[in-house]
Amino acid sequence: MGTSLGRLATALAAAAWATLGPSPASADEAAAALAAKKELEARIAEEDPGWRWEALNLQTSFLYQEGRGLQSQAGPIGGRGREDAWVLQPWAQFRVRQNDQVVHELTVPVDIVSAASTDAVDAVSKASEYNEAVTLDLTSTYSPSEVVDMSFRFGFHYEEPMRSFIGGPSLTFKLFEENTVIGLNMIVMSDGFDPHNWEGKDRGFTARTSFGFNASLVQVLSETTLLDASFGTTQQWGTLETTWNSMVVHREPTEEDPRTVVRDGERFPRSRNRDAFFVRLSQHVPGSGTTGKVGYRFYLDENATFAHTLEAQLFQYIVPWLYVRAHGRLHTQTSPDFWVPFIEEGFVESTKRTSDSDLEAFTSREAGLRVVLLRERAPLAIRGKDSFNLEYLRYQRDNGLHADFGSLGYQKTF
Numbered sequence: 001m002g003t004s005l006g007r008l009a010t011a012l013a014a015a016a017w018a019t020l021g022p023s024p025a026s027a028d029e030a031a032a033a034l035a036a037k038k039e040l041e042a043r044i045a046e047e048d049p050g051w052r053w054e055a056l057n058l059q060t061s062f063l064y065q066e067g068r069g070l071q072s073q074a075g076p077i078g079g080r081g082r083e084d085a086w087v088l089q090p091w092a093q094f095r096v097r098q099n100d101q102v103v104h105e106l107t108v109p110v111d112i113v114s115a116a117s118t119d120a121v122d123a124v125s126k127a128s129e130y131n132e133a134v135t136l137d138l139t140s141t142y143s144p145s146e147v148v149d150m151s152f153r154f155g156f157h158y159e160e161p162m163r164s165f166i167g168g169p170s171l172t173f174k175l176f177e178e179n180t181v182i183g184l185n186m187i188v189m190s191d192g193f194d195p196h197n198w199e200g201k202d203r204g205f206t207a208r209t210s211f212g213f214n215a216s217l218v219q220v221l222s223e224t225t226l227l228d229a230s231f232g233t234t235q236q237w238g239t240l241e242t243t244w245n246s247m248v249v250h251r252e253p254t255e256e257d258p259r260t261v262v263r264d265g266e267r268f269p270r271s272r273n274r275d276a277f278f279v280r281l282s283q284h285v286p287g288s289g290t291t292g293k294v295g296y297r298f299y300l301d302e303n304a305t306f307a308h309t310l311e312a313q314l315f316q317y318i319v320p321w322l323y324v325r326a327h328g329r330l331h332t333q334t335s336p337d338f339w340v341p342f343i344e345e346g347f348v349e350s351t352k353r354t355s356d357s358d359l360e361a362f363t364s365r366e367a368g369l370r371v372v373l374l375r376e377r378a379p380l381a382i383r384g385k386d387s388f389n390l391e392y393l394r395y396q397r398d399n400g401l402h403a404d405f406g407s408l409g410y411q412k413t414f
Contacts, residue, residue, distance in 0.1 A: 052414065054103065057093035059409040062086070067401025069357030070341055071245040071266065073198065078248050078261035078342075083357065083401060088112040101144060107137040111159070133159030137166065147174055153187065161194035161202075168212075181218040186211070195239060198246035198265050208238030226282040234274045241268040247355050251345035264343070266354040274301040280311075289317030299333070305359070307333035321377035327393075329366040335359055360399050368393025368405075376413075386412040 064086045072081030091109035098104065111133040137155035144150070148171070155166035170185030189210040195203045216230040246263040253260050280295030292314050299307040313327040338352035339359055347353075370391040375384040389409040396402040 050099065052097050053094070054097050054414055055093075055095040056412045056414075057409065058091075058411075059093075059407055060088075060090045061405065061407035062088055063403055063405045065401065065403040067357065067399075067403075069360075069399075069401070070248060070355035071242075071357065073246055073263065077263065078250075080357075080400065086114045101142055103141050103143075105139045105141075107139075108135065109137075110134045131160055133157065148172070149174070151185075153185075161196065162191055163193070164189060164191045179220040183216040183218075184214075186213050188212075191238075195243040198244055198263055200244075203243075206239040206243075208236060208240055210234055210236045224284040224286065227280070228282075229279040230277075232276045232278075236272045236274070237270065239268075240270070240272055241266045241354065242356065245354070245356055247340075247353060248342040249345055249347075250342055262345075266356065267338075267350065267352050268354065269303065269338075269352055272301060272303065275299070289320075289323070291315040301336070303336035303338065305334055305336045307331065321374045321379075323372055323374075325370040325372070327366075327368050327370075330363070331366075331397075332363045333361060335361040357399055357401060362397045362399040364395065364397035366393060366395045385414070386410065 065084065067083040068075065068080035069083045070080050072083050074084075075081030089109055089111050091107065093105060093107045095103065095105045111131075113131045113133070135155060135157040137153070139151055139153045141149050141151040151170045151172070153166065153168055153170070155164075157164035157166070166187065166189050168185060168187035170183065172184075173182045174180075175182070187210075189212075190207065191209075192205065192207045195206045197203060212232060212234040214230060214232040216228065218226065218228045221227055243265065245266045247266050249262045249264045251260060251262060276297060276299045278295065278297045280293055282291060282293045284291045293312065295309075295311045297307075297309040297311075299305070299309070309329065309331045311327065311329045313325060315323055315325050317323040336354070336359055339354055339356075339361075341355055343351070343353055368391060370389055372387060372389045374387045375382060376387070378384075387410070389407075389411075391405075391407045391409075393405045394402070395405065
């Protein structure tokens with residue numbers, strides 16, 4: 001760049017001298033200098049065109065859930081209540097390049113939720129109101145060389161009754177011609193919210209903080225084989241329970257209150273450590289346009305919860321511009337040591353307890369199919385710099401909950 005600027009200064013000086021100088025021949029020199037200036041400006045503009053759009057992603061997803069859980073009041077006071085809910089989530093992602101070394105990605109998901117929200121707190125069993133949430137999530141990446149990427153993520157989340165801030169750096173090292181990629185990232189999330197209890201009462205303000213660290217490795221094993229693995233740990237402090245969840249309490253009747261079953265709130269420990277290990281092997285078969293992926297995840301936390309997840313994916317090109325992805329997932333988990341179906345009256349208020357169905361011991365299965373159309377590879381008649389995807393999956397677990405998920409997406413590159 002210093003040489004280019006030097007040439008530009010010389011051209012400008014020559015143009016100025018030619019304009020002021022008395023020699024008739026200076027007109028030709030001035031014209032040559034101005035031509036050199038324009039050529040240099042065009043070259044600089046080509047090398048660094050400045051801010052520009054690179055990609056736009058639009059996705060709309062819909063999830064419908066049915067099930068029953070002991071934490072829900074939408075049912076018999078001593079049994080499992082309804083967990084029926086639907087979620088509509090449109091989201092957009094914008095990628096903007098500032099220059100050759102800096103790129104920004106902004107993700108904006110919007111959630112519209114029925115049930116499973118604080119608005120759902122009601123002593124009477126009925127369908128809940130709606131709850132809306134929006135997130136602004138920005139990641140800026142600086143790439144000073146072909147080997148290192150440095151990123152910082154910053155985000156803000158709003159929903160009733162919660163406000164969240166997200167922030168953290170990450171480093172990526174691309175080694176041996178990108179055959180080995182190592183990633184390190186940290187994230188801090190701070191949540192502040194109104195702790196509505198199971199009776200709908202707002203008990204003021206409370207907070208929780210989460211710190212996470214993740215290390216990942218992507219290793220090329222051969223021209224058609226890829227291995228990726230990661231380890232993540234999360235430490236949480238503060239109010240960790242879902243404050244509007246309730247629990248069944250068995251009690252002895254009295255003359256003043258003949259009820260034998262009532263409800264009380266759940267209580268979590270004030271801190272929690274969670275760890276997860278993940279490994280996946282990907283194999284491509286060039287002749288058939290097929291790629292298979294098999295992954296395994298192991299999870300544990302300090303409350304004696306263990307989980308195993310096995311996932312398989314199969315990508316198959318029908319034609320060079322159209323492929324399908326089928327996937328299946330099997331998950332099994334144990335419950336934390338403070339999960340109980342009910343508690344007996346006389347317990348200490350600080351006793352750790354929950355009967356949340358998401359933390360219950362269960363086995364779940366998931367199967368799905370996605371179809372992707374890549375117009376960049378399509379015949380000339382329909383070719384374009386965009387793509388479409390359509391997906392459906394079914395999730396079911398053996399403690400009585402199932403969900404159907406569908407999404408439609410659009411991506412455009414510039």
